[in-house]
Each structure stands twice: as structure tokens, then as C-alpha cells.
Amino acid sequence: MDKNKFFLGLAVVLLVVISLGTKFMGNTDVYDYTDVAKFFAGEYDAKIRTSHSYLYGFIHYLSIAIFESFWIFKITSLISLLLIVYSVYYISGKDKRALWLMLLSPIIWYMGPWISPIQLASLIFLWGWYFIKKYDKDNKMRNLLYSGALIGLSWAFWDGILFFIPLLLISFFYNKRLTHSIYFFIFILIGSLPRIILDQILFGFFFFTPVRHIMASLALTFLGGFYNQGNLASGLGLILIIIFIPIYGFRIFKREVFKENKKTVIFLILSFLLLIINSQVRFVLLIAPIVILVICKHINKKQFVKQIAVSLVIILLVINPYLIQTKYRLDFGDEGFGGEIGAVALRFDEINFNGSFYEKLIENELVEISTDYPGEVFVVGNTPDSYRLLANVYWGDEVKEFVSIEDYKLGISRKRILVEKEICTKTKIKSRRDICTSWSIGKAFNDDTDYSSIKYGISFENSLEIEDFELVKRYGKLSLFEKS
Secondary structure (H helix, E strand, O other), X not given: OOHHHHHHHHHHHHHHHHHHHOOOOOOOOHHHHHHHHHHHOOOOOEOOOOOOOOHHHHOOHHHHHHHOOOHHHHHHHHHHHHHHHHHHHHHOOOOHHHHHHHHOXXXXXXXXXXXXXXXXXXXXXXXXXXXHHHHHHXXXXXXXXXXXHHHHHHHHHOOOHHHHHHHHHHHHHOOOOHHHHHXXXXXXXXHOHHHHHHHHHHHOOOOHHHHHHHHXXXXXXXXXXXXXOOOOOOHHHHHHHHHHOOHHHHHHHOHHHHHHOHHHHHHHHHHHHHHHHOOOHHHHHHHHHHHHHHHHHHOOHHHHHHHHHHXXXXXXXXXXXXXXXXXXXXXXXXXXXXXXXXXXXXXXXXXXXXXXXXXXXXXXXXXXXXXXXXOEEEEEEOOOOHHHHHHHHOOOOOEEEEEEHHHHHHHHHOOOEEEEEEEEOOOOOOOOOOOEEEEEEEOOOOOOOOHHHOOEEEEOOOOOOOOOEEEEEEOOOOEEEEEO
16 A cells, blocks of 8 residues: 555544544534524524524534534534645645645644534635636636635635635735726625525524624624623734744745745735734634645755654644543533643643533433423523523423523513613814714514513522522532522
8 A cells, every 4th residue: 555645544534533532622602503503403492692604503403403413513524624635735736745734734633623614614715715816817707706706605604704805805906906806795795695695584684693793703802892701812822823834834935935926925924914913723724725835835855844743743732632532521620611722731730630521411410400390491590601501412302491591680670782882982172072883782672581480590500690599409510499
């Protein structure tokens, strides 16, 4: 057997086994995608809430309904990652160095177990970039159409693409006719039609999820979030971004490389600046394939070997937490928090190795509760999103609904507005007027839950922060309360 094929197969098998074998599924926005799939499958016993596109969850719902498991998300993510590797190989003219550089890129192994639309969106975006490069060379509208439609489709699955679309426009259209930029925007809208149509069907407004995501992002960036979550930027995230980008990525600045790939290099530089501002390691998956395609023809054999060696060392560090989580749950002082390399490095002194997986414990306790109190609605506290874990892990039919403690309090008080933010000017002269703009989040207008009839509550603590609810039984992690 060809040694190259043997090691290639071995690497792929290891990636698949580690990604499927670890219990880790990601620690960012996982519920936003799995909850949606479960909701469409008719298995979600709560009201749905997400600040992201519903399309990614929607395409998985049939498998969720059949198998009652989220593993299909991991399988589709792995397929997307492997297709990224092959796409880099194909676009490079079937250069084996590009194949190995991409397959052994640390970001591939980092994202392997994650439930996220980034893998699929990055694959589609890569081909969008490929066709925009072709359009830049031949000026054919056909390639512009392919590029815009693919980038629009990638945005339909993952909101993060929205940050990179302006960078593409700046990089590739600064010397093009304005009409071509307008066409490109139209083609993007065409590609995003699946999301637009789904939004119209679900919410009666075809830009509902983009507007909601933009509002949430602005609130998080400038106001610390509607719930005071804080800012996303992280010094550790920036360090991981730097080491996840190929060590010879700096070669994009070499004169001959820049001359050959001018617009792509401009796009990459702008993307690096974006990652400095918003240091999310996952975003590297979007640009790493492009970096590899640019530099693979400009490194010699010695540099190639050095890059592979460095990548292997980083991969060993990346997969260690995943290997541990095939048997143990990594908790960091607060139960239910899985770990990747960033979390492990940041909170190393707080790590606890737990032989029992938190979600499974919660699921088992919910089965007990639903058996003891079948057909009931439960208010869940004590945080606004505590109910999401219960609705996510419970697959039975005995619970009528899990209700957020936040919605319960609003319902009982007969209020609708949850939170409102206002930004105003402050005139420095004796003017009669200042200008203000405000936005708010409130309960859905069609909320028909009878909150006053709810008799039982569940909390992760020994108390439930609602009046007239008394502790009835402690099941383990969960406590059950009854309205007096």
C-alpha cells in the first residue's frame, strides 16, 4: 500500500474517531442549533429561543426525529471538514502539500467535535472565494453569480459570514464597476433565499433572524449584552488564533506572493484585523484554507516539513481535552461546562474530572420527575435560560412544557417588555430637543401559556426564586418545588 495513502487514511480515521468518541460538542451556541432541530422534530418541550439562523437546525430535524440524538450534527460537521480538506486539494491543482497542510491544520482537529454551522458555512464560503477569484480574472458574470450565491448560502447557515462580506467587497470590488457590486449583493440575496423563506414562514418577516442577530451582536459589543454578558474579545483567543494560522502564513506579505494574490491578501489582512477585534478561534476555519492555498506553492520542502511538525504538536495539545472527555467530564468549578483547549488553558487550576456526565444525570432525573408528575408544566430557574438544558436533554413525552422563570415572572405580572435599551444624544447648547432611539425585547404576542395555573417548579439549586413555591423533593442535581 502507498505510504501516503496509508497515513492519509490513518489521519482521517483518527479525526473521525476522536470527534465522535468525545462527549464534547462545543461550548458556544450549541443549544442554539440543537434546540432548533429538536423543535422542528416536535421533540422540544419549551418555547424556542435563538439569536441565530434556524436553517442549520432545520436541515437536521428529520434525523433528530428518527434517532432522538444529536450525533447527526457531528457527522455532518465532519463531512464538511473533510470536504474542506478535499476542496483545498482540488483548488490547489491537486497539490499533495496543500492536502496535508489542510488535513493537519490544527483548526480542523479543533472544530472536529463541535456542533456548529461554521464547518458547513466555511466549506461553502471557500468555493465562493474560489469563484470570486475567477470572476476577478475573467470578469464573467457567471462566476460572479456563483460566488455571490455561494456566499449568500453560507450566510444563510451561519451569521458570522456577515462580518466577512464587507471585507470581500472592499478587497475584490474597489476597481470594479459599481453595478457589479450591486449584482454581487443581489446574488448574495439569491443564495440566502432558503433562510429568507424560512424566516417568512416562521415569523412573518423575511429578515427576522438577521435583524435579531445584528441587534444581539450590537448589544453584546457596545452594551455588554441585554443580559450583561460582557464582551467577546479574549487575549487567550487571540493567542490561539495566531498559533492556529500556519506558521508560514506571513509569507503572504512577500512581494511575489502579494503580487500574484493581491486582492486575496488584502482580504486576509482585513480578516486578521477582524479576528484581533473579535478573537473567536472558530473563525480561523474560514480563512485557514485560503491562507494554505496562497502559501502552499511558496514554501520549500524543508518549510513544509517544519509546518507539519509544528501542526502535529499543536494538534496533540488540541485533542488532549477531547480524549479526556471520552471517559470524564471536564468541569471548571461550575457543573455542566465542557472543555476545549482554550477553556483548559484559561481555567487549568479549576479543572475537575467527573466520571458522570452532567447532561446524562439531568436526563435521568427528569425521567424520574416526569414519572412522578406526568403531564405537568414546570417553571425552571433560577436563571432565564436554565430551562434550555432541561428541554435539550429530555426526550420523553410526559412533560407538557418547561417554562423560563423569566417568562413566568412576566406572565404573572402581566408585563410584556423584558428589557429595553435607549441611546440618546446630549446636546451641548441650549437646544429644545435631543434625539433618542430605543429597542426592546419582549414576550411573543402569541404566548398562550397560562402561567397562573403552573403548579410545579424545578431548580438547579435548593431554592426557586419565585414566591409561594416550596421545596418538595431533591432528586440529586435538580430540586422540585410545588406552589403552595
